[in-house]
Amino acid sequence: MAPFEAGRTLKPVIRRAWAWWRGHRTLVDLAFVSPLLFLSITSARYYTEPGPAATSRPIPEQLCIPLVLALLLPLALRRRWPVGVFSWIAGLSFLQWLLDLTIIPANMGVLVALYTVAANCSFRWALAAGLVGELGAVMAAWRYTVHPADRKYTVVMLSAVVAGIWILGVYISTRRAYMRSLEERAVRAERERDTQVQIARAAERARIARELHDVVAHNVSVIVVQADGASYAIDTDRERAKKALEAISATGRLALAEMRRLLGVLREEDDAGSYAPQPGVAQLSDLVEQVRSSGLPLDFQVEGVPVELPPGMQLAVFRIVQEALTNTLKHGGPGVSAQVRLHYGDEAIEVTVTDDGRGAAAEGDGLGHGLAGMRERAAMYGGEVHAGPRAGGGYRVVARLPLREEAKSA
Structure with a gap:
């Protein structure tokens, strides 16, 4: 053997x-x-x-x-x-x-x-x-002791034996206590690691939930607007109705693709899949065109000198604009128009989305988490979001995200 x-x-x-x-x-x-x-x-x-x-x-x-x-x-x-x-x-x-x-x-x-x-x-x-x-x-x-003169040597010898055995026993006791503490520390560390993993998973699922909310709310709003336009134009302007239906089809496919990408992150058995990159500032133009195609007049402006932003901050800017335009589509009312202004400053990047819709007169369904999601995204980068009706009518969303030193230098 x-x-x-x-x-x-x-x-x-x-x-x-x-x-x-x-x-x-x-x-x-x-x-x-x-x-x-x-x-x-x-x-x-x-x-x-x-x-x-x-x-x-x-x-x-x-x-x-x-x-x-x-x-x-x-x-x-x-x-x-x-x-x-x-x-x-x-x-x-x-x-x-x-x-x-x-x-x-x-x-x-x-x-x-x-x-x-x-x-x-x-x-x-x-x-x-x-x-x-x-x-x-x-x-x-x-x-x-046989000889009295040898008693002190016998005392020293026997005392040394007793002391040595006692010290050995105390050492073993201390070592056992130390080993128990190491085992308890290892168990505690493993428990804390599992807790951190669970917290990380919960945070990731919360992030995905926010992403799904933004994707679904925006695309469904676009689909609803296009469907309403198609229903009005189907008898009078078939070409316009056809374009609206094509926009509905394209928007639905885009929504399904983004949902499939986000839900793919939740798969635990297959981590080898490749997923599309998250949208950023460069995709704002596509978002603007998608909203315009839904029938909402939209003006998009970029001011200042653009800087290279971290991917997470770019995603935050994109989702804030997306959520604000979704609210305009849902609550702005008929004949509403909107404006998106992206300003690169020396210390911060500022996103302003305004519309001339119902403003304070708009009624919400109470089921959305858009404003809370925007504030959470801005807070992740030390920013803040202010949203509310405008004095002359309409609604305004202003988000300000501080620029880090690495973003300024880039």
């Missing part, structure tokens, strides 16, 4: 073993302490007889094995009840010290329990367990 295939085969086995490890902590901890348990039981007879340089009494033979089991078996539950297990083992060791019984290998269980408290409990419990362990090291060095 190739090394790569062997690695792929071992990965599921390792994952299953790790899952079993995490699900059977008691058995794992019992297996972990089994070497110390085996050592303590097999060497128990050496601690039931007094040694040549004994500093304490030997453990009674009938008490040695039960003491070993009482000191080590609770370690199988050390991660479930770390403080309780440490208190039990430390208490037995203290009772052993009070009874002046000799120290045995099973007393090392107190160090394992100390590490567990430091690694799994709060710092307050870890500090308390560390102080108890340090006190036990001093007491053990004082009683079980």
Whole structure:
């Protein structure tokens, strides 16, 4: 078997073993302490007889094995009840010290329990367990050191062991907390990323909704005007009616093409489609001709020195003019005429659309979002829109968009 295939085969086995490890902590901890348990039981007879340089009494033979089991078996539950297990083992060791019984290998269980408290409990419990362990090291060095002159060295040695185990446990606890914080931060970042994606999608759909509103409202208004003209002229002027129907057909095709382009952006399965560019200032002439062909007399003027505008600002200018002319077609009334003025200034570009229609007397249907859409588009570039009836009759829309430094230089 190739090394790569062997690695792929071992990965599921390792994952299953790790899952079993995490699900059977008691058995794992019992297996972990089994070497110390085996050592303590097999060497128990050496601690039931007094040694040549004994500093304490030997453990009674009938008490040695039960003491070993009482000191080590609770370690199988050390991660479930770390403080309780440490208190039990430390208490037995203290009772052993009070009874002046000799120290045995099973007393090392107190160090394992100390590490567990430091690694799994709060710092307050870890500090308390560390102080108890340090006190036990001093007491053990004082009683079980053979030569009194060596007691201070024994104290230093045992204290270093206790401190090292305690520091290791606190380090593991801190590392676990740090890893948990990283996991929580990653989950939070992923959640925030998903939220940002949803917000971006909602904003894109809102933009497309505004685009659809502008496209549909304008083209449908042109179609309605042309259809009314065709219905009036069909009996008296068939040629004019024919031209109106041709304009309706062309406008409908244009509306369908723009709607298909905008709705294509919403397709999630096919992102590879190519879409036509968004209209800009250069397409205002086509828009003016389309409106004129619908029967609305329109005067279009460009003043100042044209500058290169960002595509988004060009689209905003186009849609503002389109929406204003759509409102003129819908609410201006019969015999209305309009004027579009595009002025390039030193600091801003100004769009003015006026008509001599009904003005304040026009009744809206209350369903449109055109004025709000114009203001939103202008606000995206730090501009503003003022719209309202004129004093002498008619309606006026004035939009002012500041020019950025890059647009001025261009």
